Amino acid sequence: MLINDKNHEVWGIILASGLSTRMGTPKMLLPYQQKTLVHHVIETCLHSVLDGVVVVINPKVNGLVEAVSVPGIKHVVENHDSHLGMSTSIKVGLEALPQQVEAMVILLGDQPEMDEGSINRIVETYQVKNRPSIVQSVFFNNEKGHPVLFKRDMFHHLLQVEGDSGGKSVIQKFSREVVYAPMNQHIIPDVDTIDDYQRLIKKRGVVHDKGNR
Template identity: 50%
Template sequence: MDNQVWGIILAAGFSRRMGEPKLLLPYKGKSLIRHTLDECLKSHLDGMIVVVNPKIKNLVEESQIEGVNEVILNDFSNEGMSTSVKLGLQSLPDSVQAAVFLLGDQPLMTSREVNQIIKDYHRQPNCSIIQAKYEDGMGHPVLFKRNMFPHLLKISGDEGGKSVISKFKEHVYYSEMDKQVIPDIDTQEDYKLLIDGE
């Protein structure tokens, strides 16, 4: 099938600020990463790739669930997020015309946000980037069309797609989410707020 849209879940960080592997922490009966994966599986994505840090015990197994097309081991996680972005892109089949980037540490993200991005991608054929716009700022998910892939493959260090979004502002469509920005769970304080909000 042509014009496929796949998700790339970035889950290869070291959880340095958390002090323990955050993606395996429990929330509502399952790990943080499983919340992200399950919502992606409920969405209209045509396929999914998860990029993980092989040094984090049990993360590979936790990500290898039915519906995930491939789990990529990033042996260069210490060189920054750009390595995960590139590995994800390089693993996509040729039939994929757009990639939606998602973060493994956003358990409050739902299939609704993913589907809104995909819907706006189909509605805005002249835009090469679709970024989620929340009431209090920009965030994930972010979609890049295939014509943006070469630019993403040039990023380095710990930058994600921000530099590409800045460079091609006129090609960005902001997808209105009508809610507060979805938080990353980076620290013990973030996790406590998440648990307290259950």
């Protein structure tokens, strides 16, 4: 059972500052079901039990600020070092978290199929398992992926990560601290390439407009 406990706030950090090098176009702004990809992720977070959301963007992407300016989002921060890898986005997001936040969940802006149930499962696992340092999603075939939760005692270690490994190296280093949250589904795919995007729209259907930018 989920408990809204303001003494133990859990926030989400949406990483939306990637360079989209494999896509060749700003993927966060691609249309999907009358909205942009990143808009879907933001709305999912806002509908979940998360106490707040930080969105990390690349200021060089035209239109991205407008795309993430969704009612309910109060923390949009810019990553000027996106070219140095995912770790830089995590650092910018961590630095934007209010002091009262006890744990945060890393979410990817290019996962429009992320559902609020997956986020809630992560938070619920954190609560019922006595607030462990790391909670990671585990999907069918024992595949592990996002969302991933890190408690504040891991923030220092995340701030030391370099390059594009994100939180993976911290999970590996502190593997004994990890609690797994089983997801009754296949792993949530990223949209990294044109082929990924085509698979997404064929599976779900899409209206080809400019999205909510």
